[in-house]
Amino acid sequence: MKIPKLWVSAEAPSQFPDGSAFTARAYGWSLGDVAEAKERAVAAARRLAERGVVTRNNDGCLVLNTAGVMFVDVDSAGPGLFARLFGKAKADDIPAPLTAWLAQNPRSLVRVYRTHSGWRYLMTHDLFEPTAASTRETLVALGADPKYVELTRIQESFRARLSPKPWRLDAGLHSPSILYPRETPQADHQMREWLAEYEPKAESFATTRFVAELGRGRSASEADAVVQFHDKATRADSGLPLA
Numbered sequence: 744m745k746i747p748k749l750w751v752s753a754e755a756p757s758q759f760p761d762g763s764a765f766t767a768r769a770y771g772w773s774l775g776d777v778a779e780a781k782e783r784a785v786a787a788a789r790r791l792a793e794r795g796v797v798t799r800n801n802d803g804c805l806v807l808n809t810a811g812v813m814f815v816d817v818d819s820a821g822p823g824l825f826a827r828l829f830g831k832a833k834a835d836d837i838p839a840p841l842t843a844w845l846a847q848n849p850r851s852l853v854r855v856y857r858t859h860s861g862w863r864y865l866m867t868h869d870l871f872e873p874t875a876a877s878t879r880e881t882l883v884a885l886g887a888d889p890k891y892v893e894l895t896r897i898q899e900s901f902r903a904r905l906s907p908k909p910w911r912l913d914a915g916l917h918s919p920s921i922l923y924p925r926e927t928p929q930a931d932h933q934m935r936e937w938l939a940e941y942e943p944k945a946e947s948f949a950t951t952r953f954v955a956e957l958g959r960g961r962s963a964s965e966a967d968a969v970v971q972f973h974d975k976a977t978r979a980d981s982g983l984p985l986a
Contacts, residue, residue, distance in 0.1 A: 749772060749773045749774070749775060749776070749777060749780045750771070750780065751777065751780045751781050751784050752771075752784055753771065753781060753784035753785040755785070755789045771783030771784030771785070795807060795808065795809050795810075795812075795968075796808045796900075797905065800904070801918060802908055802909060802918045803909055803918050803919045803937065803938075804904050804906045804907070804908060804909075805904070805905040805906040805976070806902050806903065806905060807903045807904075807905050807969075807976070808900045808901070809901045809902075809903075809969060810873070810899070810900055810901075811871060811872070811873075811965065812865070812866070812867075812965070812966050812969045813870075813871040813878070813881075813901050814863060814864070814865055814901045814902065814903040815863065815864040815865075815866070815881075815882060815887050816861065816862070816887065816888065816891060816903070816904075817838065817840075817861050817862045817863070817864070817885060817886045817887060817888070818860060818861040818886075818888060819860060819861045819862075837855065837954075837955070837957070838862060838886065840885050840886045841853070841855070841864065841885060841957075843884075844881070844884050844885055845957055845958055848958075849958070849959055850868065850958070850959060851866065851868050851869075851958040851959075851960045852866070852868035852956065852957075852958040852959070852960035852962055853865065853866055853867070853956070853957050853958050854867060854953065854955075854970065855954045855955050855956070855957060856951035856952060856953055856954060856977075856979060857951065857985065858950065858985060859907075859908075859950075859985040863903065863951055865903075865969075865970065865973065866966075867962040867963060867966040867970060868960035868961065868962065868963060868966075869960075869963055870963060870965055870966070871901075873895045873896065873898075873899045873900055873901060874896050874899055878895070879892060879895075879896065882895065903973060903977075904950060905950060905973070905976040905977055906945055906950060906976070906977075907945050907948045907949075907950055907986035908986060911948070912944040912945060912947075912986055913944055916940065916941065916944065919933075919934055919937040920933070920937075921933045921934045921937070945986075947984075948978075948983050948984055948985065948986035949977060949979065949981050949982075949983040949984070949986070950976075950977035950978065950985065950986070951973075951974075951979045951985070952979060952980075952985060953974065953979040
C-alpha cells in the first residue's frame with residue numbers, strides 16, 4: 744500500500760456570474776515530489792473553480808449549481824428518531840430518512856441545515872454524478888422532492904437556492920416580471936429596480952441555518968470551497984430568520 748508522504752494546497756481564483764468572488768482551494772499529493780503534489784493541487788483547484796455556477800431563477804433568487812457536490816433539499820418531514828424514542832420532538836430533530844441513510848452509509852459526511860420549510864443536506868465526503876442511477880436512489884431515499892430529482896438528471900447538476908424568496912420578505916414583493924434573457928435596456932432597468940427593492944430586504948434574512956455535521960467520513964477537498972461559499976451566501980451561521 745502506497746501512502747502519500749506529501750500534501751500541498753493550491754488556490755484558483757474565480758468569479759460567479761453574480762459578481763461574487765470565489766476562491767477554490769484543493770490539495771494535491773505525491774509520494775515524494777513536491778512539484779508533482781503542487782501540480783495535482785493546482786489541477787484540482789481549477790476543476791473545482793469550474794464546478795460552481797450561480798444563476799438567478801424565475802423568482803429572482805440566486806441559485807448555486809454544482810456539477811459534483813450534492814445538495815438535497817427536503818420539505819418538512821415527520822418526527823425523527825429522537826421523537827419516536829422519547830415521544831417529544833425537538834426543533835432540530837434529524838428526519839428519520841437521513842438517520843436511516845447514515846446508518847447504511849457510515850463513511851459518509853453530511854452537513855445538515857434548516858430551511859424555511861424543511862431541510863437541506865450537503866454531502867461533503869465525495870463527489871456525485873448527477874445523472875447516475877445511484878444518485879437518484881440516494882435523493883429518493885433521503886426524501887428529496889420528485890421535481891428536484893428529475894431536474895438534477897435533466898440539468899446534470901445539483902442546485903441550492905442561496906437567497907430568500909421575495910414574498911417571504913414582504914407580502915407585497917413579488918417575483919420579477921422581467922426574466923432572463925433581458926434583451927432591451929428597458930428590461931435591464933426594470934430588473935435593477937426590482938433588485939434595488941429586493942436586496943436590502945434580503946439582508947435581514949437567512950436562507951439556511953446550520954444544524955450539525957453527521958457521519959464518520961472525511962470531507963473531500965473539492966467540497967470545502969463550496970461549503971464555504973454556500974454558508975456565507977445563505978448566512979447559515981447568522982441566526983437571522985429564515986426565508
